[in-house]
Every structure is written in C-alpha cells, then in structure tokens.
Amino acid sequence: MSSVATTSSPDRLSLPDSGGHFGRYGGVFVPETLMTALSELAAAYEVARDDPKFQAELRHHLKEFAGRPTELYFAERLTQHCGGAKIYLKREDLLHTGAHKINNALGQALLARRMGKKRVIAETGAGQHGVATAAVCAKFGLDCTVYMGAVDMERQALNVFRMRLMGAKVIGVEAGQKTLKEAINEAMRDWVTNVRGTHYILGSALGSHPYPMMVRDFHRVIGREVREQILAREGRLPDEMIACVGGGSNAIGFFFEFLEEPGVRLIGVEAGGRGIKRGDHAARFEGGKLGVLQGCKTYILQDEDGQIELTHSVSAGLDYAAIGPEHAFYRDRNRISFAYACDDEVMEAFQLCSRLEGIIPALESTHALVHGFKRAKAMRKDEVLVINLSGRGDKDVNQVAKILGVKL
Amino acid sequence: MSRIQQAFARARAENRAAFVAYVCAGDPDFETSVEVCRALLTNGVDILELGVPFSDPLADGLTNQLAAQRALEGGMTAARVFELVRRVREFSQAPIVFYTYYNLVFANGVDSYVRAAKAAGVDGILTLDLPPEEAGEVSAACRTHGVETVFIIAPTTPDERIATIGAVTTGFLYYVSREGVTGVRDQVAGNIPQAVARIRARTALPMVVGFGIGTRAQVAEVAAHADGVVVGSALVNCVRDHLADRAKIVPAIAARAADLSAGVKRGRA
Numbered sequence: 205m206s207s208v209a210t211t212s213s214p215d216r217l218s219l220p221d222s223g224g225h226f227g228r229y230g231g232v233f234v235p236e237t238l239m240t241a242l243s244e245l246a247a248a249y250e251v252a253r254d255d256p257k258f259q260a261e262l263r264h265h266l267k268e269f270a271g272r273p274t275e276l277y278f279a280e281r282l283t284q285h286c287g288g289a290k291i292y293l294k295r296e297d298l299l300h301t302g303a304h305k306i307n308n309a310l311g312q313a314l315l316a317r318r319m320g321k322k323r324v325i326a327e328t329g330a331g332q333h334g335v336a337t338a339a340v341c342a343k344f345g346l347d348c349t350v351y352m353g354a355v356d357m358e359r360q361a362l363n364v365f366r367m368r369l370m371g372a373k374v375i376g377v378e379a380g381q382k383t384l385k386e387a388i389n390e391a392m393r394d395w396v397t398n399v400r401g402t403h404y405i406l407g408s409a410l411g412s413h414p415y416p417m418m419v420r421d422f423h424r425v426i427g428r429e430v431r432e433q434i435l436a437r438e439g440r441l442p443d444e445m446i447a448c449v450g451g452g453s454n455a456i457g458f459f460f461e462f463l464e465e466p467g468v469r470l471i472g473v474e475a476g477g478r479g480i481k482r483g484d485h486a487a488r489f490e491g492g493k494l495g496v497l498q499g500c501k502t503y504i505l506q507d508e509d510g511q512i513e514l515t516h517s518v519s520a521g522l523d524y525a526a527i528g529p530e531h532a533f534y535r536d537r538n539r540i541s542f543a544y545a546c547d548d549e550v551m552e553a554f555q556l557c558s559r560l561e562g563i564i565p566a567l568e569s570t571h572a573l574v575h576g577f578k579r580a581k582a583m584r585k586d587e588v589l590v591i592n593l594s595g596r597g598d599k600d601v602n603q604v605a606k607i608l609g610v611k612l
Numbered sequence: 613m614s615r616i617q618q619a620f621a622r623a624r625a626e627n628r629a630a631f632v633a634y635v636c637a638g639d640p641d642f643e644t645s646v647e648v649c650r651a652l653l654t655n656g657v658d659i660l661e662l663g664v665p666f667s668d669p670l671a672d673g674l675t676n677q678l679a680a681q682r683a684l685e686g687g688m689t690a691a692r693v694f695e696l697v698r699r700v701r702e703f704s705q706a707p708i709v710f711y712t713y714y715n716l717v718f719a720n721g722v723d724s725y726v727r728a729a730k731a732a733g734v735d736g737i738l739t740l741d742l743p744p745e746e747a748g749e750v751s752a753a754c755r756t757h758g759v760e761t762v763f764i765i766a767p768t769t770p771d772e773r774i775a776t777i778g779a780v781t782t783g784f785l786y787y788v789s790r791e792g793v794t795g796v797r798d799q800v801a802g803n804i805p806q807a808v809a810r811i812r813a814r815t816a817l818p819m820v821v822g823f824g825i826g827t828r829a830q831v832a833e834v835a836a837h838a839d840g841v842v843v844g845s846a847l848v849n850c851v852r853d854h855l856a857d858r859a860k861i862v863p864a865i866a867a868r869a870a871d872l873s874a875g876v877k878r879g880r881a
Contacts, residue, residue: 509716
C-alpha cells in the first residue's frame with residue numbers, strides 16, 4: 205500500500221477525454237470495422253446519460269428487476285473475529301442474478317433497445333455477467349449469445365445452465381487458455397462480423413471507449429448508496445474501502461463517489477493465484493507492464509515481445525491479463541492502491557465468511573475479504589472499513605467442494 | 613520510388629493488379645516459412661504481407677489464429693520474425709509489409725521496433741487494431757525510419773473518414789471487402805466496384821482489396837477494380853493441409869500462388 209500523499213487529480217467527472225483516455229491509459233484500439241459502431245455507441249450513450257427519461261427507466265428496472273438498493277450490512281462476527289475496524293459489507297450479492305453485473309447489463313440492454321439493436325452478444329468469465337445479460341435479454345426480448353471459455357464453462361457449469369434456461373445461446377471458446385480473454389476475442393470477432401444489428405454488452409470496465417466509462421457509470425450507483433448508508437449508520441464516511449479487481453467494474457463503481465474524498469483510502473485487490481510467478485497469477489500491477497489489449501491501453505501481463513501471458517486464479521472472474529484503464533490512472537496518482545490475495549487465502553476466507561456470517565461470498569469478492577480481514581486487524585476499533593461483496597458464491601460451491609475434496 | 617510504389621507502378625504498367633500474398637511468419641516452422649516466402653515470390657507475388665504471430669489476434673478468423681499459434685509454438689519471437697525478413701532479403705527485393713497487432717509494436721518502444729523492422733528489410737506496417745486516431749507514434753516512427761504505413765478501410769467506414777485515413781497512409785490502403793474476420797468465403801462481396809469508386813473519389817493512394825478472396829476467379833473479379841488483390845487464408849490453408857508431411861507445404865504453396873496470381877492478369881483482359 206502506498207503511503208505517498210494523493211497527487212491532485214482532475215475532477216473525476218472530466219475523465220475520460222473524448223477519445224476515451226484516462227491520462228495515458230484507455231483509448232480506442234480496435235479494427236476499423238468497429239470504429240463507426242463505437243462512435244455511434246458513445247454518442248448514443250451520452251444522449252441517454254443526459255436524458256432524464258432514460259435514467260428514470262433505468263432506476264425503475266434497477267429497483268423492480270434487480271432489487272436495488274442493496275443493504276450495507278454490519279458484519280458483527282467478522283468484526284469481532286478480526287478485533288479491529290468495524291467491517292461493513294455492501295451486499296451486491298443480494299442483487300437478482302447474484303452479482304453487481306446486473307447494474308451494467310440493465311443499462312446497456314436499455315441502450316441497445318434505444319439504438320434499435322435486436323441482437324446482443326456478451327463475453328463472460330465466471331458466468332455472472334453472462335447470466336445477468338441473459339436475464340435482461342429475456343426480460344426485454346432481445347436475442348442473446350454469450351461467449352465463454354471452455355475451461356470456465358466447466359468450472360461454472362451451473363451458470364451455463366442458468367443462461368440457457370433464460371434463452372441465451374452459450375458458445376464455448378476452445379482457443380488459447382480457454383478463459384475470459386479468449387471469450388472477449390471471440391465476442392469481438394462476432395461483433396466485427398455482425399456489427400450493424402448487434403450490440404456488444406461488454407461486462408467489465410475494460411475494452412475500447414466508451415466501455416470503460418459507460419460500465420463505470422452504470423455501477424456508480426453502488427458507491428452512491430454506500431455514501432448515504434454509511435452516513436446514516438456512522439454519521440461519517442468510511443476510513444477505508446476495499447473491492448476485488450478483475451477488469452475492475454465493481455471496484456470503480458464502488459470507489460467512484462469517494463475519489464475526491466482524501467480521507468477515504470481505496471484499495472483494489474487483484475488475484476494472486478498460486479503466487480506471483482509467471483503464469484500463476486492475474487495481478488497486473490505485480491509484473492505487468494503498459495500495453496494494449498482488446499481495445500485499450502493499460503497494465504497487461506505479457507512477455508518481452510508483447511505476447512499476452514497465461515494467467516491463473518481460482519476465480520474465473522479475476523482470471524484476466526489486463527486491468528481497467530481508470531484503475532491504472534488512479535494508481536499512478538496514488539489515489540487507489542492495490543494488493544493481491546492468493547488462492548489458498550481465498551479458500552480460507554470463503555469458509556470463514558460463510559461460517560461466521562451465514563453469507564457465502566463469490567470467490568471473486570472473497571479476494572476483497574482476504575485483504576479486508578488483514579486491514580481490519582491492523583485498524584483501530586473506531587475505524588470503519590467497507591468491503592464490496594460484489595457477488596454471491598452459490599455458483600462456486602461445486603468448485604470449492606472439489607478443491608476441499610468433498611464429494612457432493 | 614519505394615519498393616511498394618514500384619510494385620504498384622510495375623503492375624499498372626502491365627495493365628494488371630498487384631498480387632499481394634499473406635502468410636504467417638514462422639508457420640509452421642522457421643525454415644519452412646523461409647521457403648514458403650521464396651515459393652510465393654517466385655510464383656507471381658508482387659507484395660509479401662507477413663503476419664507477425666500474436667497470442668490474441670482478434671481480427672483474424674480461425675485459419676490465421678491457428679497459424680499464429682503454430683508459429684508461436686514453433687518458437688517465433690520478435691527477433692526471429694526480423695531474422696526471417698533478413699533471410700528473405702537474401703534472395704528477394706520484393707516489398708514486405710508486416711501485418712500485426714499494436715501490442716507487438718508497442719511492447720519495447722514503437723520507435724525501436726520500427727527501426728529494427730526497417731533494418732531487417734521491412735517496407736510497410738499494417739497494425740490491425742490501431743486506428744488513425746491512436747496512430748501518431750507509429751506514424752512518426754515510420755516517417756523517421758522510412759517505413760510506409762498501411763491502413764484499413766471497412767465497409768462501415770463513412771465517406772468523411774476515408775479522407776482522414778488517407779491522410780495518415782503513406783503506403784497503400786487496404787479495403788476489407790466485408791464485415792468480419794479474415795478467412796476464405798464462397799463468394800466475393802457484391803459491392804466491391806462501388807466501394808472502390810467511393811474510396812477512389814476521396815484519395816489517390818493505391819488500394820488493395822482483401823478478406824474472403826481465395827480462388828483465381830475471385831482474384832480476377834476483384835483485380836478488375838482494385839490496384840491489388842490480397843489472398844491470405846487460402847494460402848495459409850496449404851500449410852494447414854500438409855502439416856503431417858511438411859515437405860509438401862512448399863510445392864503446394866507454389867502451385868497455389870501460381871494459380872491465384874494468374875487471376876490478376878485475367879481481371880483486366
């Protein structure tokens with residue numbers, strides 16, 4: 205964690221610039237065929253964003269379909285167990301379809317409908333974004349195709365079945381290491397081919413402009429609620445906030461309202477996998493370097509020549525070689541700091557949270573818990589820590605049982 | 613005049629289109645790849661487009677994805693790709709254009725990559741995922757080191773954007789004849805004459821057409837309109853089809869290139 209004072213940041217709302225840049229990060233790095241679709245999407249989004257009717261419709265569906273607002277829950281027994289700061293959990297796991305992903309899926313589906321696109325495609329890693337997209341497509345009557353790495357389809361078989369139940373076509377991707385990165389490649393190939401009638405609902409704060417901005421905006425509701433809820437509960441802002449970071453959509457939505465609150469420390473937690481060795485982890489700030497992948501310039505795990513490296517994490521949703529460009533930007537400015545959690549620590553925290561709170565967390569979110577518990581122990585009892593519980597762990601129980609050697 | 617411009621001038625003087633061949637550097641192995649290039653350049657290929665293998669080629673169809681995978685598994689690195697170009701330069705002065713992805717150019721500094729490419733004998737660079745809006749650094753390095761830039765125009769590119777793309781292009785324009793990724797198709801896209809006219813009205817740069825062209829008849833059809841015709845996956849398939857007996861790859865490629873390149877002459881008959 206950084207102890208350097210925060211350098212002055214531009215107004216958080218001024219980013220990205222019109223070309224999608226967050227300082228030296230972000231941008232538009234896609235084949236020419238997609239350029240027009242992306243600028244049309246950016247234009248349509250900007251109009252929708254400023255249209256009170258669109259926002260009212262989105263709020264309506266977030267409440268009635270997704271189940272917002274979500275609770276800010278005081279984790280009393282975890283707090284006692286750690287013996288330090290008061291631990292609150294932002295309960296995004298209580299949302300319909302089981303994770304924060306529905307915030308963005310709803311927003312983009314409404315946008316697709318507004319743009320007259322009848323077909324939607326998406327990629328998914330852990331399956332949560334795929335399930336959320338399948339659900340909103342069912343609700344709005346949109347044709348839905350989800351690309352998913354073959355390895356992820358196996359470790360998240362339950363989510364594959366859920367997507368199919370809701371009418372989505374799930375296409376397995378056999379290339380490369382058969383996880384999230386390959387699913388995005390394949391979704392982009394589909395989009396290049398069918399760009400005129402298709403909207404691509406990208407599920408993380410990644411890729412080409414306007415996605416990092418748009419996905420962030422659709423998740424800002426998380427942080428807005430936290431602010432209100434913590435002020436009501438504690439009469440003040442938290443001392444520290446922690447979220448897991450794959451691409452970084454839950455984290456940026458959770459942090460965004462607090463970027464200009466210097467008293468609130470913000471920490472993103474990456475996947476340390478089996479440890480920080482080449483190919484064994486997905487912690488981009490541990491060994492990654494600046495590069496361009498799948499539409500944007502950011503920190504990427506890559507070899508000397510720029511070939512993208514293999515990654516590993518017990519959680520499919522964090523198993524990805526690049527990090528959202530806005531995270532890289534605020535890390536440079538010492539506004540968001542980063543840590544990582546390893547698979548074995550995650551397995552322990554997963555069980556601890558289940559046992560002490562009666563809440564089974566998603567393996568992705570459990571990375572935030574691992575670091576949160578360490579921090580809580582180091583903090584004073586009168587300090588307040590909020591952890592974003594971005595998803596529930598129902599989807600992970602088969603895999604966890606397998607790792608623990610339990611036969612179901 | 614540069615090697616690229618000479619190739620177009622020569623084709624024009626012979627009243628035909630230039631024949632542009634794509635193969636993946638190092639597919640399936642380094643030595644075979646050198647001989648594949650030789651076979652192409654002695655069988656009617658005017659411009660050699662060398663695919664630089666990338667782990668995540670998101671603009672490519674399955675044929676070229678698998679070729680990149682074979683090349684990388686066969687030990688291709690940035691240094692080996694440059695070495696391949698140097699080997700080809702020992703026997704050919706034909707223009708060589710890199711067909712690549714931006715991270716490979718960016719990874720160790722754009723300027724030093726372009727300088728190394730030029731030193732090896734590369735004439736032009738086409739970066740698939742680099743639109744003109746982000747291409748400033750590559751353009752500057754290419755200008756400094758005397759490498760020409762190639763940019764793509766797509767069916768979805770609006771008229772006003774054609775001029776923007778033309779303004780940053782120093783080598784030639786590459787019109788992708790259909791929306792989609794690379795790969796052989798049964799039919800050439802139907803609206804190529806109109807597309808070519810639309811582009812010609814806005815730029816004087818040489819223009820090649822590619823994506824989905826794989827037979828002599830298709831080459832001839834496109835050659836009637838464009839300054840150059842690109843064939844890629846149909847040649848890469850010759851590699852794929854003979855992986856079990858690699859000695860057959862080079863003769864297969866030679867025969868295929870001879871057959872396809874005849875199309876550029878017939879197109880203008």
